[in-house]
Ligand SMILES: Nc1c(NC[C@H](O)[C@H](O)[C@H](O)CO)[nH]c(=O)[nH]c1=O
């Protein structure tokens with residue numbers, strides 16, 4: 001197959017909060033050229049040194065791992081690597097399930113998600129928002145929406161904040177396993193945008209405060225997963 005032309009990370013729409021940002025810049029089919037250190041793992045046919053994964057990507061989205069020239073004895077050119085990408089989100093349909101509990105947190109998370117969908121060209125009419133009482137209720141609704149066949153991905157938003165009792169653990173664990181089950185049972189990507197925090201400060205920091213907006217990040221994950229399923233995992 002002919003090599004794709006080189007892509008510069010800076011020329012591609014990239015959300016500043018996206019964790020594994022460079023993965024989403026890759027074309028849908030990439031080839032492993034080298035396996036090297038624990039930091040630099042994958043390059044694509046686009047051999048731009050900017051297109052490198054980083055295990056530290058979550059901590060520092062601007063981090064670019066140094067390119068290592070070390071030769072590997074393993075021939076990996078033919079290994080196909082498949083990924084979703086962010087550049088063609090127009091036409092994807094998303095449902096957002098958002099918990100009203102701790103709305104002071106979940107509303108800015110929702111706004112972050114909507115803002116990101118907008119930036120990545122998802123049309124407003126392709127997004128439906130479903131409010132539920134609390135995070136405990138998210139999984140069931142997400143599963144139903146996934147099974148409806150109407151959406152490419154379901155984005156789940158909630159905020160579980162620790163109180164005095166063990167209630168926190170029950171709600172947080174149920175929310176996580178509920179979202180996971182919804183995805184597995186429906187076959188539609190269900191994205192976990194539920195904060196599980198020790199206190200309200202932690203939660204607000206992640207809803208547009210010092211630690212960014214996790215709703216926005218979850219929207220990027222939704223687009224990437226929708227793309228992966230659409231382009232590579234269709235039955
Ligand atoms: N404590 C939190 C809840 N609790 C409510 C439950 O989610 C649920 O609505 C109720 O138990 C009825 O089934 N929900 C959150 O989203 N966050 C919390 O911190």
Ligand SMILES: CC(=O)[C@@H](O)COP(=O)(O)O
Pocket residue numbers: 160161162163164165166167168169171
């Ligand atoms: C989910 C919670 O932790 C909270 O709303 C419940 O608080 P508490 O454990 O004090 O009853």
